[in-house]
Amino acid sequence: MTKAKLINFLIGKSILETVLVATIVVGFYITAFPPYFHGWGEATSSAIAGWAVNDNAPWDRVTVQLFIDGRFVATQQASFSRPDVAKAGWSKDEWHGYQFTLPTLSVGPHEARVYALHESGGGTRQTLQQLGDPIRFTTDTTGNNIDLSKTPTSHR
Amino acid sequence: MSDKQPQSDPAIGARTLAIAEIISVSLSCLIAEWVFLSFLSRYRWLVIVPLLLAVSFMVLSHKAYRESLHDLGFRSDNFLSALRLLVVPTLIAVVIIFLVGWYLTGPPSVPRLLRPRLLLLPAWALFQQYALQGYINRRAQTALGTGGKSILLVATVFAILHLPNPVLAALTLFGGLIWAAIYQREANLFALAASHTVASISLAMALPLNVINGLRVGFKYFG
Numbered sequence: 001m002t003k004a005k006l007i008n009f010l011i012g013k014s015i016l017e018t019v020l021v022a023t024i025v026v027g028f029y030i031t032a033f034p035p036y037f038h039g040w041g042e043a044t045s046s047a048i049a050g051w052a053v054n055d056n057a058p059w060d061r062v063t064v065q066l067f068i069d070g071r072f073v074a075t076q077q078a079s080f081s082r083p084d085v086a087k088a089g090w091s092k093d094e095w096h097g098y099q100f101t102l103p104t105l106s107v108g109p110h111e112a113r114v115y116a117l118h119e120s121g122g123g124t125r126q127t128l129q130q131l132g133d134p135i136r137f138t139t140d141t142t143g144n145n146i147d148l149s150k151t152p153t154s155h156r
Numbered sequence: 157m158s159d160k161q162p163q164s165d166p167a168i169g170a171r172t173l174a175i176a177e178i179i180s181v182s183l184s185c186l187i188a189e190w191v192f193l194s195f196l197s198r199y200r201w202l203v204i205v206p207l208l209l210a211v212s213f214m215v216l217s218h219k220a221y222r223e224s225l226h227d228l229g230f231r232s233d234n235f236l237s238a239l240r241l242l243v244v245p246t247l248i249a250v251v252i253i254f255l256v257g258w259y260l261t262g263p264p265s266v267p268r269l270l271r272p273r274l275l276l277l278p279a280w281a282l283f284q285q286y287a288l289q290g291y292i293n294r295r296a297q298t299a300l301g302t303g304g305k306s307i308l309l310v311a312t313v314f315a316i317l318h319l320p321n322p323v324l325a326a327l328t329l330f331g332g333l334i335w336a337a338i339y340q341r342e343a344n345l346f347a348l349a350a351s352h353t354v355a356s357i358s359l360a361m362a363l364p365l366n367v368i369n370g371l372r373v374g375f376k377y378f379g
Contacts, residue, residue: 001219003173009216010173010180013209017184020205021191028195122198 032127037062037116038090039078039131041098043147048112049099051085052078052131058092063117065128066100069110074100075117105139109148112137174298177217178313181291184210185317189374214291221294228290229345238344242351245334250358257362274357281352282345288314288332289339289348302340310336318373323363331355 034056041050052062066073080097090096098114112135115128136148184206192203218228225231292313296306311332318324335348360371 001216003170003220006217006220007173009213010176013180013184013213017187017206017209021187024191024195 031120032118032125033129034118037118037129037131039064039114039116041112041114041132041135043112043135043137043145045144045146047099047101048114048135049097050114050131051082051090051096052098052114052116053085053091053096054116061095064098064131065115065117067113067115068102068105073103076100102145104143105145107139107141109136109138110145111135171299174295177213177295178292178299178309181210181214181287182313182317184213185287186374189317189376194375210287214287217291217295223294227343228286228294229339229343229348230286230290231344232346234342234344235347238338238342238347239350241338241342242334242347245338246351246354249331249334249355253355253358254362257364261364274360277356278349278353281356282349285335285345285348285352289335289343290345293336293339296336297340307333307336307340321371321373321377324371324373327359 036054036056037052038055039050039052039062041048048066048068052064054060054062061077061079063075064078065075076098078098079095080099081094082091082097083094085091085096086094100114114131114135116131118127118129119125120127133149137145138148139145188203188206192206193200196202288310293306293310296309300306300309311329314332315325315329318328331352335351339348
């Protein structure tokens with residue numbers, strides 16, 4: 001073994017490690033954040049409502065979590081009837097709706113984000129993927145909410 | 157103007173290669189800790205891949221440098237003289253660890269003393285000392301010479317490998333300085349492994365798990 005050969009081995013080792021790390025990182029990303037989840041949400045007068053579908057398991061119900069102004073509010077299974085979603089071809093059946101009743105919020109603008117909860121690594125890891133765009137709404141003095149971003153075109 | 161062709165200094169080439177070797181082996185360990193053990197939950201055993209790459213590289217490097225096991229410190233002739241150098245700093249470290257542990261949680265409990273995993277510690281300590289001193293310290297001396305700079309480099313590498321655990325990083329920086337300095341005086345890996353084992357057992361026994369976070373390093377430190 002000469003030092004020239006050692007340098008070649010050093011370069012080979014570096015390339016191999018780079019490939020290994022890249023493979024693991026890409027594999028991990030796809031496992032933890034799979035591109036299967038689609039959904040949409042809106043603010044109604046007293047709730048955040050929408051739907052969520054896992055394209056990889058279209059008959060399964062997706063667990064969704066609501067965050068308002070960056071703070072966790074609630075979690076539920078998206079299993080309410082949404083025949084419009086199935087009719088539009090986004091799901092195989094109609095049972096993919098969710099509806100979070102909103103807590104008392106301060107008067108003024110707020111932002112809601114709904115996330116699909118995904119488990120991987122045999123249940124040891126949980127990740128959140130945002131469904132659709134952030135839902136901007138404002139709460140008036142009577143406690144009613146008005147959606148400021150009601151453009152039902154944004155799907156993910 | 158000189159018409160001589162510029163020639164590369166072989167010493168510079170040797171120093172560059174030694175530094176590249178230290179970086180490469182350290183990166184293999186960091187990849188094992190931060191990538192393989194963290195992201196491959198079901199296939200964690202694949203951690204053997206970067207470790208085997210690193211060990212293979214170290215073995216080839218020893219051949220290229222024509223280093224024998226005796227040169228590396230796998231020897232018995234200077235065991236007692238190395239041990240003599242290690243006794244005082246090791247005892248001081250053990251006393252400090254136990255005093256801090258006693259102050260934080262009281263006397264060490266018997267169940268923690270009897271953890272079977274501790275039986276593997278001498279072999280693990282010998283392997284760590286071989287990598288740290290028998291390889292990295294020797295290459296650090298090639299790059300920076302014997303003395304303070306190379307000792308500091310060895311200790312820094314040892315501490316970086318224990319990040320982001322702040323307690324372990326600080327302790328390994330301190331331990332790395334002492335062990336690297338003593339290796340440069342008396343290269344004996346068995347004596348260093350004995351000191352390492354005693355210090356590690358003291359740490360596991362005396363300090364509360366929440367302080368050392370279960371001796372976790374890499375991404376596992378966070379949960």
